[in-house]
Amino acid sequence: MRDLFEGHFAAEPAAEGMGEGAVLLRGLARDCAADLLGALHDILEVSPFRHMVTPGGYSMSVALTNCGAAGWITDRSGYRYGATDPLTGSSWPAMPDCFLALAATAAEAAGYVGFRPDACLINRYVPGARLSLHQDRNERDFAHPIVSVSLGLPATFLFGGLKRSDPVRRFLLGHGDVAVWGGPSRLRFHGVADLKDGDHDVLGRQRINLTFRRAL
Numbered sequence: 101m102r103d104l105f106e107g108h109f110a111a112e113p114a115a116e117g118m119g120e121g122a123v124l125l126r127g128l129a130r131d132c133a134a135d136l137l138g139a140l141h142d143i144l145e146v147s148p149f150r151h152m153v154t155p156g157g158y159s160m161s162v163a164l165t166n167c168g169a170a171g172w173i174t175d176r177s178g179y180r181y182g183a184t185d186p187l188t189g190s191s192w193p194a195m196p197d198c199f200l201a202l203a204a205t206a207a208e209a210a211g212y213v214g215f216r217p218d219a220c221l222i223n224r225y226v227p228g229a230r231l232s233l234h235q236d237r238n239e240r241d242f243a244h245p246i247v248s249v250s251l252g253l254p255a256t257f258l259f260g261g262l263k264r265s266d267p268v269r270r271f272l273l274g275h276g277d278v279a280v281w282g283g284p285s286r287l288r289f290h291g292v293a294d295l296k297d298g299d300h301d302v303l304g305r306q307r308i309n310l311t312f313r314r315a316l
């Protein structure tokens with residue numbers, strides 16, 4: 101993987117290995133960020149950000165919405181994917197072409213050919229928001245990778261192991277950074293530390309993360 105990119109960037113390699121099956125593609129989404137945010141604007145007019153409740157009864161500090169055939173939701177009865185937005189009762193907005201293209205390009209660069217996500221979970225963090233350590237296991241087939249795109253304020257991503265108690269490594273994810281998680285890393289525990297306050301040129305006081313999944 102690394103040798104594919106080495107030589108192109110002397111100071112900063114474009115692809116960083118984060119552990120088996122996980123690859124960080126720094127800045128891959130920088131050039132298409134304006135297209136992504138334009139498409140996101142249209143999604144939010146149909147399915148706005150909202151704070152969902154966990155099965156334990158806590159309201160998440162991260163606000164979320166979805167696009168694609170399936171959307172990730174949580175409420176008092178559990179975590180799952182659903183075809184409709186519980187707020188509107190209608191289908192989630194369609195996945196924009198520029199979302200699909202970026203997800204497929206990133207997956208392929210990490211060695212996963214033919215990734216066709218049917219779900220994009222869109223998370224919004226404001227200063228102080230966090231995501232505690234968890235595994236993503238509501239998808240049907242863990243053979244598919246997950247692709248994540250960071251936009252706006254930088255966040256400290258926490259990357260653990262296959263057990264909750266395993267040590268955690270920290271990666272700072274900034275605007276335009278894309279990460280691909282598959283293979284043996286697919287079920288690793290992960291989370292996001294409290295977002296530090298700041299003012300991003302494009303997004304102001306927030307971070308938006310797109311996570312592309314093959315859910316169904």
Ligand code: MD3
Binds near residue numbers: 279286291309
């Ligand atoms: C590593 N979101 O929505 S994306 C999530 O930045 C979630 O909003 C975080 O974790 C965020 O579930 C992190 C990175 C990510 C997503 C899925 C993974 C990392 C992963 C699955 C396995 C291992």
Ligand code: FE
Binds near residue numbers: 234290
């Ligand atoms: Fe996750």
